[in-house]
Amino acid sequence: MSSFRFIPLLALALALAGAVAAESAPPPLATAAAEYRVVAREFRLDGVVEALHRSTVSAQTQGQVEELHYDVDDYVEKGALLVRLRDTEHRARVSQATAEVRSATATLERVRDEHERIAGLFAKRSVSESAMDAATAELTAVEAALESATARLEQAEEQLAYTRIRAPYSGLVTHRHISRGEMASPGTPLMSGISLDALRVVVDVPQSLIPAVRAGGQARIQLPDGELIEATRITIFPFADMGSSTFQVRLMLPEGLPGLFPGMFVKTRFVVGERRELLVPQAALVQRSEVTGVYVVDEAGRPSLRQIRVGRQVGDQFVVLAGLDEGEQVAIDPIAASLARKALGDRP
Known part of the structure; x- marks a missing residue:
């Protein structure tokens, strides 16, 4: 009787052990297959960031510098007053020209009235x-005199306006070429500046790649x-440099990019064709010191590191150069895969 009682107890113990083992077993891992896809073939080159708007503001009239409102590295809004020249002589010319216009206007009114009176008498044969x-x-002579006086007034007002030099666009001051008290003449450089709102990247592309770059019409900047x-926008110069046999290519950047300044070096990637690459998700990669790996999950669900x-990144995936075959399953959650290996008694 004791042996018959032992068998049900043994079966119950085995069932309980199986249930506990089932409860402690790790859940199935989420995986993704390494697969080949046709992706763009890219050629990488170094480029230099430059400002689309960069210029030097010069004096357009003569005068002594009285005010300098900005210096190097100052941010300037479009239309802000940069430099003011002494305008005493220019104001006097405006006043003189204004007086001449008033005198010519009065003379014209008097002569016009006289002309109308004589025209009336002439109609009566008087x-x-x-x-x-x-x-x-x-x-006719008085009307011409008024036009001449008006032109001199406009010229004087324009010269007066030239004594106030304003910023042509918003940007940073890069150089100040004159100091307070110096005499400025037409053409004298005053300040240089650049705009950070519109930037582009300049790249020297070998002539062997130009046909592919023209055909692809796509480029990315890192x-x-x-x-x-x-x-x-991509602009390719229609001629090559005689010394290096390279074509200059300009890549226009979107507006409002932070952290970019003229003169910086950046990496560029030109689309020059297509090819098949073996890809795995970026989330599946494991970095151990200088070693890159993935957890490969076999048919039994056991992960192994x-x-x-890996090569370049394509969207949210990486190109696999060696170590994987097409169709192999990789865990997309490396932490869960490491815990599963520990639960199975393996080293992570």
Whole structure:
């Protein structure tokens, strides 16, 4: 009787052990297959960031520098007053030209009234034709004198406006070429500046790649923080440099990119064709010191860490150069895969 009682107890113990083992077993791992895809073939080159708007503001009239409102590295809004020249002489010319215009206007009114009076008399045959011609000639001469005086006033006002030099666009001051108290003449450089609102990247591309670059029409720029952005416009110069046999290519950047300044070096990637690459998700990569690997999950669901060699990044995936075959399953959560190996008694 004791042996019969022992068998049910043994079966119950085995069932309980199986249940506990089932409860402690790790859940199935989420995986993704390494697969080949047709991706763009890229050629990488170094480029230099430059400002689209960079210029030197020069004096357009003569005068002594009285005020300098900005210096190097100052940010300037568009239309802000940069330099003010002494305008005493220019104001005097404006006043003189204004007086001449007033005098010519008064003379024109008087001559016009006289012309109308003589024209009325001429219609009644009370004055000779020569008197009428003389009145008309005088009216024409006075009208020309008024036009000349008005032109001198406009010129004087323009020269007065030139004593206030304003910023043509918003940006940073890079050089100050003059100091307070110096005499400025037409053409004298005053300040140089650049705009950070519109930037582009200049790249020297070998002539062997130009046909592929023209055909592809796509390029990306890698920012200092690693982000990749598409160039909004590609401009290829129609001639090559005689010394290096390279073509200059300009890549226009989107507006408002932080952390970029003229003169910085950046990486560029030009699309020059297509090819098949073996890809795995970026989330599946494991970095152990200088070794890159993935957890490969076999048919039984057991993960094992395998070292691989990766290439460039394509979106949220990486190109596998060695270490994996097409169709192999990799865990997309390396931490969960490491815990599963510990639960199974393996080293992580």
